[in-house]
């Protein structure tokens with residue numbers, strides 16, 4: 280799933296490529312993906328691409344020079360299997376509805392454009408039209424942006440202190456902190472040498488400090504690494520920077536212990552027992568159930 284660093288760079292690259300272009304086509308291939316009907320998607324055709332910015336894991340595109348009220352927003356959440364693919368030359372053929380990975384095609388009068396796609400069976404990609412991104416509930420309820428200047432260690436400490444969940448869940452819940460998901464929460468916890476299951480409110484001041492700098496460091500590093508990549512390389516570029524996430528069975532680059540996994544119904548977390556849990560493997564509920 281693309282998280283803060285990937286969506287950030289996606290927005291920057293889209294912003295560079297699309298600036299000043301005029302939307303010629305907005306073809307929906309997955310009707311289920313569109314969550315709003317006001318303003319109608321078709322009413323955005325003819326709009327000028329004004330800006331593209333990230334909020335959490337949402338891509339927010341402002342289209343201007345439209346009839347009243349002048350500009351509208353197209354907001355996209357890529358979910359787990361979504362991506363944006365730039366097309367130098369778009370085919371003029373109509374899109375095939377409800378088949379294949381294509382969710383929406385955005386075409387410009389210059390003949391180029393981009394496809395919003397979603398791989399896999401789990402169709403969760405979402406597209407909204409809005410007068411403002413904050414009209415969308417899941418955007419309005421997002422927590423603070425961890426890379427913003429006002430996201431201080433004190434603020435982070437206060438957020439964790441008020442949490443009932445464990446660190447893994449607190450860090451990856453969007454209403455707590457925006458943009459951090461399964462991958463970067465694994466990475467931040469590994470860098471901070473903290474157990475994913477430690478209750479968020481039970482951290483000492485020193486642990487809050489460590490987790491804060493690890494989280495910010497991991498995100499900044501990932502944004503920096505992605506800056507050198509083009510749109511098409513971003514997706515694969517993410518994995519290269521991971522120390523434990525998605526690396527079950529490989530060696531921890533810090534201590535050499537094997538990277539372990541805890542599985543949940545639809546996802547899993549990775550961690551290093553030596554670095555994070557005092558050498559004690561965490562119970563994998565799925566595995567324990569299978570063994571019974």
Ligand SMILES: [Zn+2]
Pocket residue numbers: 531532533534535536551552553554555
């Ligand atoms: Zn380790």
